[in-house]
Amino acid sequence: MQLVTLTGEPWADYGLIDCGNGRKLERYGDYRFIRPEPQAMWAPASDAWDAHGEFVPGSDEDGGGRWQYHQPTPREGWPLNWREVTFTAQNTPFRHLGFFPDMAPVWDWMRGKLDGAHAPECMNLFGYTGVGTLALSAAGANMVHVDASKKSVEAARNNAILSGMADRPIRWLVEDAGKFVAREVRRGRRYDGILLDPPKYGRGPGKEIWQLETGLPQLIADCRQLLDENSRFCFLTVYAVRMSALAIGELMRQHFADLGGTIECGELTVREEARGLLLPTAIFARWSR
Ligand SMILES: C[S@@+](CC[C@H](N)C(=O)[O-])C[C@H]1O[C@@H](n2cnc3c(N)ncnc32)[C@H](O)[C@@H]1O
Structure with missing residues (x-):
């Protein structure tokens, strides 16, 4: 069986801006967040990421951890x-x-x-x-x-x-x-x-x-x-x-x-x-x- 790669391209309200060193920076409308990404083993394009918040994982690999906010973010969510x-x-605990x-x-x-x-x-x-x-x-x-x-x-x-x-x-x-x-x-x-x-x-x-x-x-x-x-x-x-x-x-x-x-x-x-x-x-x- 042939393996196929299906690729999501950036769109107006979402993009994977950069990734590397086990993390990724994404934009969701006007807000940018950093999340863990174990598969991004390479170096990121930039080492100066500017984000509204970051999900900091706990010690448990499958769950745990929490969002840390650096700039105001609507807790009730925003439309995309x-x-x-x-x-x-919306930033979820997951x-x-x-x-x-x-x-x-x-x-x-x-x-x-x-x-x-x-x-x-x-x-x-x-x-x-x-x-x-x-x-x-x-x-x-x-x-x-x-x-x-x-x-x-x-x-x-x-x-x-x-x-x-x-x-x-x-x-x-x-x-x-x-x-x-x-x-x-x-x-x-x-x-x-x-x-x-x-x-x-x-x-x-x-x-x-x-x-x-x-x-x-x-x-x-x-x-x-x-x-x-x-x-x-x-x-x-x-x-x-x-x-x-x-x-x-x-x-x-x-x-x-x-x-x-x-x-x-x-x-x-x-x-x-x-x-x-x-x-x-x-x-x-x-x-x-
Ligand atoms: C988040 S989505 C799937 C996204 C992705 N596959 C993942 O693993 O994160 C998982 C959804 O499955 C639902 N779900 C879990 N067990 C289910 C079941 N037995 N029957 C129907 N829905 C279920 C959850 O409520 C949740 O909304």
């Missing part, structure tokens, strides 16, 4: 735009800003795959604050947005309001992704496109345990059952797990082989503005027609 979508960026800018090329790719489709049915699993859901909705899709966290779904609905998309056909569901998909299979439902962005570890609303390595095979098998010969795409991203893109590519190939179309896998990257170098952020596998 990506194409037709408006959403709130070291990110409440959305994942490296997903932008994924949103564009999925929208391209929907070209010419009439009111396609799409699903966003582990949808978090909903930017992917709104990106697809703005392209004309009827959406099902699934996340285990009531708070995340509320934030996603608020982003729909901010985007002027509160009346779009979007079902906002606080559900366990695995259970919901299995139920959709039993109901004989079909979709034109599915986006899955599962965390390494999570909990459903009923305290169902989600563990990527053990849960993914069944979830991919079930997603396949929801797609048919007229479907357009299935896109899986995996972050922060010791796993090769080929592993998720082969998993997808096994389950999707009978569906025709193309399977690809590779790395999701963000282009640094200072020198154009590519910072890897996730691995992905995708099926499309």
